[in-house]
Amino acid sequence: MAFLWITVLTILASRGIFASYRDCSNIGDIGGCDECIRCGGNWCNDPYESKRCSLDPPDGWCIGLMEKIPLENRVAEAGSHFTPKYAVSTVRIGRDESLSIQYSSKEIDPKVEFVVNTTQSSDFHVKKTTSCENGVCTTTVDVSPEINFCSAKGQTFEYFNVKLSVQNITEEAVMKFHVPCACGCSSKVELQSPRCNGRGSFSCGVCSCDKGWSGTFCETPICEKKRGDVPCTDSARSDIECSGNGVCGPCDECVCFTDRPGSQYYDQDNFCADICMTTNDCDECFHNPTPGRCDLCHFPLIRQTYNESLVAQKDDFNRKVWVTCNDTLDGCYFEYVAMKSNDQTYYMVTRSCDPTEEKQVTGGVNVTLPIVLGVIAIVAAVAATAGYIVWKNRPPALPLNDPMYQNIGAEDCTGENPLYKPPTSSFKNPTYGKW
Secondary structure: OOEEEEEEEEEOOOOHHHOOOOOOOOHHHOOOHHHHHHOOOEEEOOOOOOOOEEOOOOOOOOOOOEOOOOOOOOEEEOOOOOEOOEEEEEOOOOOOEEEEEEEEOOOOOOOEEEEEEEOOOOOEEEEEEEEEEOOEEEEEEEEEEOOOOOOOOOOOOEEEEEEEEEOOOOOEEEEEEEEOOOOHHHHOOEOOOHHHOOOEEEEOOEEEEOOOEEOOOOOEEOOOOOOOOOOOEOOOOOOOEHHHOEEEOOOOOEEEOOOOOOHHHOEHHHOOEOHHHHHHOOHHHHHOOOOEEOOOOOOOEEEOOEOHHHHOOEOOOOOEOOEEEEEEEOOEEEEEEEEEEOOEEEEEEEEEOOOOOOOOEOOOOOOHHHHHHHHHHHHHHHHHHHHHHHHHOOOOOOOOOOHHHOOOOOOOOOOOOOOOOOOOOOOOOOOOOOO
16 A cells, blocks of 8 residues: 655745845846846847747757756765665756655655755745655655746856655765756856957857947947037037047047057047147247246146157057147247156157257257357367467566576576575684683
8 A cells, every 4th residue: 555745845035145036027038148047048149139038949949059058967876775865966947856765664654854955045846745655665856946046146056955864764865956047158258359349248149248338249339428519520629520530429429540640649538639739729838948847738738858869759559659749839830749648748849940949959959059069169269379379478587686696597507605604613612721
């Protein structure tokens, strides 16, 4: 005679971090592979497929490009009392899976208990059925994980375990159920993918667009604002679109060129104005030939003494750092080079109609310096010539007026000094011999 007992356990309690509810009502509108399989759907990696997630794929849908669900190898290991004692199986969200365990029991209605733990939430159903006949019992465990089982950070291999114990049997049986909560393709991400026009990351056949872009392949800009006046034209300077340094984009904003000399200094927020345009706005600063910052400019503009060796500098992208510019001020045409660093603009005048201002240089070719040095050399030569003539025509030295020195000749001549008195050579003591 066979006996059958059925116990159903529905666990719906969720941990705090899994408290959010997952809406899978419009599964066809789901845009990501991970979320698709967390709702129990099938994912298509074809970016041109209009419906990417399907609960029951129709015939001919996504042929050859359907994402393969990661599976755990099925395992069944026998024990001393249970067959099997340890089992592993894969079950998908919204699907049912069953594992049966056989064991010997003298009891007609043995007491069977189980404990469940999980790596995700507790949103799953567990049903236990036991039947016994001729001293052999079979306990079947049916499980079904629900749509809120997986968290938003669930991985490809998540689990919940059922540990089974039977009255009067010391051994325990463990059933391990693998639940995939993410797609294998999610770990393969192509950053700034050409498939996404370089404006997003490509994974599982989907472009995740950078900020400011949308569309299947990130081809559509998101325009947060539209200009109300003539787009992409600075009427204060000229009517040329984007100052001639760019094109007007779909959001009525300038998109600057990047392959022209000095393009690293184009100001996209100022109609792609180049460094020459912004520097010429402060042309009054060119009146002052003194190096240093100009106080008449609305931005940091600093004049440097011309140094030819600096002009050839290049940056890490092999672009010239200094850009050649020109302007006309009060009828005077001049040329200069300019560069930007740390929001400061530097310039050096290279050519001017004012010779006193042209190329105040160190290390370059200077027109004024040779002239000054030439004048100094001429003055020095004239002074040296005049000094030599004065020395050549100087009068002879005057003789000494004392007659005693008039007859003194060369150093090998001798004479008698009339004032000379010979030293005393002897002395006679008048008292000698009187004692």
